[in-house]
Amino acid sequence: MHAYRSHTCAELNKSNVGDTVRLSGWVHRIRDHGGILFIDLRDHYGVTQVLCDPDSPVFKDMEKVRSEWCIRIDGNVKARDADLVNDKLPTGEVEVFVRDLEVLGASEELPLIVFGDQEYPEETRLKYRYLDLRREAMQKNMILRSNVVADLRKRMWAKEFNEFQTPIITASSPEGARDFLVPSRLHPGKFYALPQAPQQFKQLIMVSGFDKYFQVAPCFRDEDPRADRSPTDFYQLDMEMSFVSQQDIFDTMEPVIAGMFDEFGKGRKANRDWPQISYKDSALWYGTDKPDLRNPIKMQDVSEHFRGSGFAIFASLLENEGTEVRAIPAPKGGSRKFCDRMNKFAQQEGLPGMGYIFWRDQGEGMEAAGPLAKNIGPERTEAIRQQLGLEVGDAAFFLGGKPKAFERVAGKARTTIWEETPKAPEDENWRDSFQFAWIVDFPIYEKDEETGKIDFEHNPFSMPQGGMDALLGDPLDVLGYQYDLACNGYELVSGAIRNHRPEIMFKAFELAGYGEEEVRKRFGALVNAFQYGAPPHGGCALGIDRAVMLLADQDNIREVIMFPMNQRAEDLMMNAPSDPQNEQLRELSLRVIPRED
CATH class of the missing domain: 3.30.1360.30 (GAD-like domain)
Known part of the structure; x- marks a missing residue:
């Protein structure tokens, strides 16, 4: 017999009655019925009831077992009496009489109870996340997330997209949020950055001649936390295509996203023929660019x-x-x-x-x-x-x-x-539906009310509608081929047709006060690449954490992330961020200067 189990805690049924089996898992619940111990044994797959009475050779040892101890038991499968069958469990027709016991891992007094639906402060849940994740609701959320990612991959492969990985250590690049900087040991005083998104790399992949790219990409942004946003890192389904229009992106992604929501939406209806609403109309009608059309x-x-x-x-x-x-x-x-x-x-x-x-x-x-x-x-x-x-x-x-x-x-x-x-x-x-809408025609520029200065309001890398001609008129009238997908009040997707023409890019930045030299310095790789026959291209990114949050009926994104930070961007479980060691700082030629508050 296997060292730890012959079956999982979800497999046994009436056909196993009389079998000798071995199960391993956690003690979920203990009930003492007049000298007979009933224990719900739980593993990743389910729960099996095991029982032990004074006739068992290990009864005295079983009496010492407590909640969340990890144990192995050997025993005989018995049919439950008809009036004791539990229809809510796949294993509810049987129970296992314990003949042997091995304690694989004893547990100290629990800081939070896994059994039941007790509410605990978020700080406690995050500090003891490994216990929090044992709870049934969290197990379901994480399996849902895994299945969603697998489903998205299959759908993108079916559309002949190639999955490529882009660098995690790269150069700092303004993407609208703060970078996480990484000091270089080999180049003292210089810094890498964690990518806010694979934006420049995926555009360079298109310039390299690949037609369809995607990846499930980690993104890193030093942001203030919100209920629907992680303050440090998140994952997105990132994609890019060459020789496409805005409508081509919509036609490609709608069946991918709709299919995923149909698959995991628990029967909730999703609208079809997603409307395209201008940014201006969305602000007028709904007061936001991510409207809840329910x-x-x-x-x-x-x-x-x-x-x-x-x-x-x-x-x-x-x-x-x-x-x-x-x-x-x-x-x-x-x-x-x-x-x-x-x-x-x-x-x-x-x-x-x-x-x-x-x-x-x-x-x-x-x-x-x-x-x-x-x-x-x-x-x-x-x-x-x-x-x-x-x-x-x-x-x-x-x-x-x-x-x-x-x-x-x-x-x-x-x-x-x-x-x-x-x-x-x-x-x-x-509330029982998903309502999608594309928000389009974002303005590229805005004017500062106090200074009168023109600056970018939205993505500066979007191709302006009308190309160079549009940039020769009033900047406040210039719209970009930029788009978001809103669902139930959340931004789910953001993307654009890219500005791949260097002369248009220089003019677009000039209107916001950035000279050609500064553009070349900040975005040198893109500018250089675009001088060697860049194709028209565009793409978007789907926020995986946010999509799973909607599918799981959660209001807080931390409920669908395995090991999230708290609202102060702290990892209470791993004690991060932490003070560096002096030796580390010396190797990096760094010195920490205390902040003067």
């Missing part, structure tokens, strides 16, 4: 109804260039109590408040109520109602100013309104 509410520009109106705050505000008044429809939100609650919500978000109108039935017809309705009069109020398509029992909320100053709050208000108002029967299960 929420059908669309905000609208209602500035014309307030221009020159009796509501002085909005009327005077609209006399300033670049200002708007936007309305957030609130179906079924037409009560003063709800309107007051949303007004308080805006105040908690740092705004003075939120204007509102709600429509009620007064017996002799519909009436618009609220301070705004009184100030702008019935004609303007009715025009707003008709534009928004609202009825009795509905409301609308209003925010004004320069859109970038209030869009974030407007987007949160849209979410809150949808979550807290009554739903039609067909919308009751609105």
Whole structure:
């Protein structure tokens, strides 16, 4: 017999009754029923009930066993009585009478309990992650992650992509976040960097003549943590293709991503024919470039109804260039109590408040109520109602100013309104789906309101729509072939058709104040390569951690990462970051200077 097991803890069934078997695993739960010990023995695959009574030669040893001890048992498989069968377990028709026991690894008192659904502070869970990972929910999350990665690989191979690995130690390259720098021992005073993404390498692979590339790539960014973002490293499905348009990227990736969500989405519906929404419209309708389309509410520009109106705050505000008044429809939100609650919500978000109108039935017809309705009069109020398509029992909320100053709050208000108002029967299960949309037509440039300086708002390496001609006009009108894929309020994919023409690249950076010499210094490899017949190319990257988080119904990305950092970018289990040894610093010609706070 094998040294540790003849079967896993998920294999035994009625056909094994009478067999002598060997099982190894962890003591999941112990129950003492009047001198008979029942133990749920757990391994990676499942649970088997084993029992031991005074007739067993190892009964006294079994009495010493405690939760999470790792043990091996030998025993005989017995059928359970019909009324004791556990239909919830694959092994629920049998149990094993223990004849022999070996303790493979005893456990000290546990800092967290593996059995059950007890809640523990995240700091405890991360410090003892190896125990936390034994819990059933975490085991499922990690197996889901493994299966998702395998599925994505198979789908990319089926589309004739080649999997290549790019360097982990490379040069520092501005990608929009801080680099993790790595000091060089052989070149004192110089530093490598961990790649924020394989961006430049995958473009160089296209210049090298390979047509389709992908990899499951680790990326390293020194970022502030969020619930949906790791503060140090993450993984993405990275891909690039040559001789493609933006639509070619969409047509390639949609079946890959949709197929993966169909496979692991537990029956939840995913929309097909993913809409393409401009960045401008997404900001207007949803207050974000990663909208949750399960929420059908669309905000609208209602500035014309307030221009020159009796509501002085909005009327005077609209006399300033670049200002708007936007309305957030609130179906079924037409009560003063709800309107007051949303007004308080805006105040908690740092705004003075939120204007509102709600429509009620007064017996002799519909009436618009609220301070705004009184100030702008019935004609303007009715025009707003008709534009928004609202009825009795509905409301609308209003925010004004320069859109970038209030869009974030407007987007949160849209979410809150949808979550807290009554739903039609067909919308009751609105959370039970995945709704995808491509966000396109990102502006490349923005102007600093204080200095008037033009700088990049989004990816500077995107090919501008219209090429060189577009760069000869107003920079604020230039759109890039850049795109994101949003799903349920998260950015899942980001990508672009690349700017592969050196002369267009130099002009694009010139508009943001970067001379040719600086571009060559920062991005020398790309610039040099593009001078030797670079093909048109583009690609994208899918955030694997975030995709698994959605599939696992989790709100925190750390629930689907095997060994994550905490919110302060600390590894409590491995005690990282840690102080270097003096010998290490000497080898690297480094000295640590204490920070003056």
